[in-house]
Amino acid sequence: MAVLQFKFDESYDGKVISQVMSVGGWIANESEWRRLESRWARRVDFENRHSRPDQQITRFHAAEMNCKGGEYKNWDKQMCLQLSKKLIALIAKRKIGAVAIGCDIEAVQSVFPKGDIEGMARRAYVLCMKQLMVEIAHILEKHFPGDTVLLIHDHGNWDDAALEGYNLLVDDPDWPRRGLFEGLVARTGGTDIGLQVADMISYECFKAIKAKKISSDAGMRGAMREFLKHEVPISAKWIDIKAAQAFYKVMKESGKYPNLDNCGLV
Numbered sequence: 001m002a003v004l005q006f007k008f009d010e011s012y013d014g015k016v017i018s019q020v021m022s023v024g025g026w027i028a029n030e031s032e033w034r035r036l037e038s039r040w041a042r043r044v045d046f047e048n049r050h051s052r053p054d055q056q057i058t059r060f061h062a063a064e065m066n067c068k069g070g071e072y073k074n075w076d077k078q079m080c081l082q083l084s085k086k087l088i089a090l091i092a093k094r095k096i097g098a099v100a101i102g103c104d105i106e107a108v109q110s111v112f113p114k115g116d117i118e119g120m121a122r123r124a125y126v127l128c129m130k131q132l133m134v135e136i137a138h139i140l141e142k143h144f145p146g147d148t149v150l151l152i153h154d155h156g157n158w159d160d161a162a163l164e165g166y167n168l169l170v171d172d173p174d175w176p177r178r179g180l181f182e183g184l185v186a187r188t189g190g191t192d193i194g195l196q197v198a199d200m201i202s203y204e205c206f207k208a209i210k211a212k213k214i215s216s217d218a219g220m221r222g223a224m225r226e227f228l229k230h231e232v233p234i235s236a237k238w239i240d241i242k243a244a245q246a247f248y249k250v251m252k253e254s255g256k257y258p259n260l261d262n263c264g265l266v
Contacts, residue, residue, distance in 0.1 A: 002147045003182055004029055006099070006136055007194040009154040010125060011063070011206035018121040020213070022206035023128040024100025024236070025198035026091075027136065027149065036094045037193040043086055047079075055079070059189055060087065060196040062203035084200075084223055091197065092230035099135050100205040101128040102238035104213060111244040112265035122161050123265050127239065127247070129165025135235060137177035148182050154195045155186040162186075201234070209238050 008025025012018045028036070040060070048056050057071040064070035065080050072080070103124040112123075133151075140147055153162050163184060170178040189195040204223050211218035220228075227234060239247070251257045 002029055002144075004140075004144060004147055004149045005033055005152055005194070006149050007033070007152045007192065007198045008132070009189075009195055009198040009202045010128075010158055011199075011202040012121060012125075018124070019105050020102065020206055020209045021105055021121055021124040021128055022100060022102040022202050022209065022238075023125060023132055024098060024102075024202040024205050025153075026096050026098050026194070026201065027139065028094065028096035032094045032096055033194050036090060036096065036197065039090050039093075040087065040193050040197065043083075043090065047083060051079075059193075060199065061189075062199050066203070066207075081222070085226055087197075087200065088223065088226045088230060088232070091227075092232050097139070097233035098201045098227075098235065099132060099139065100201055100234070100236040101132045101135065102205045102209040102236070103128050104209060104238065104240050104244075107241040108239065108244045108265065110241065111248050112260075114262060120265075122158075124239075125158055125161040126165040126168070127265070129162055130169055131237070131239070133166070133169050133181065134177075135237070137180050139235070140180050141177070148180050150182040151184045152187055152192065152194070153184070154198065155188050159186050201236075205236050205238070208236075212238075 004027055006025055006027040008023060011022045013020060044057060044060065052074070054074045060083070061070060061072070065072045065075065065083070068075060068080075105120050105124045108124055108127065109120050136149060140149060151166065153159075166181070166184045169175055170181055172178065187195060189199065200223070204221060207221055208218075208224065211221075248260075251260055
């Protein structure tokens with residue numbers, strides 16, 4: 001029996017009223033995490049040794065790198081592509097897999113119209129968190145029978161939402177898989193490099209949903225193609241209008257939410 005670690009992060013629009021929320025990360029045992037994090041840190045150091053003083057970075061940050069902001073404001077496209085490919089190659093060498101859940105907030109709002117619109121991002125995070133745990137539980141039972149998992153997330157604005165989603169499942173006596181979870185811990189990407197790895201997959205899931213909302217024929221981003229080329233195991237799902245309707249049906253029929261139509265998704 002082993003305690004695996006699932007390290008995860010979130011990505012979202014950043015607007016007052018967000019449209020997409022994504023929560024995702026990677027599951028592996030402690031030794032795999034240790035090897036990956038050591039090589040990841042060395043790659044960041046390598047980039048700094050071969051970059052100008054105004055191109056130095058302290059960590060990988062997907063949004064900043066893709067938007068050429070923050071520490072990456074003086075990076076060019078080739079530098080960004082090279083770093084992404086090198087980091088993905090490091091991931092591919094480890095026995096590690098990704099799990100991500102994205103949410104179309106506008107679709108959920110249309111199915112659960114009650115409640116404040118500004119609070120939908122928090123409720124979408126909670127919904128993603130719960131579904132993420134369901135997916136992780138299935139993976140544990142199928143691929144890691146007898147093992148349990150510790151959830152580790154990037155400390156920040158969503159700490160309360162992560163804890164809320166976690167407690168809603170592990171405190172539910174009707175959920176038979178609650179014993180698979182050892183706990184929920186908040187750390188930072190500066191001290192836990194694995195959270196930088198989580199940032200990459202949550203961002204890519206977020207960007208994929210954003211693209212599909214604009215066009216159903218949107219092509220796959222380069223990073224995802226790179227993951228597929230290396231055959232990195234990834235389980236990624238998103239909550240669209242049909243999924244939101246299915247959630248509503250299950251919640252309504254369960255009888256546990258008598259004020260569902262008046263209070264909306266909470």
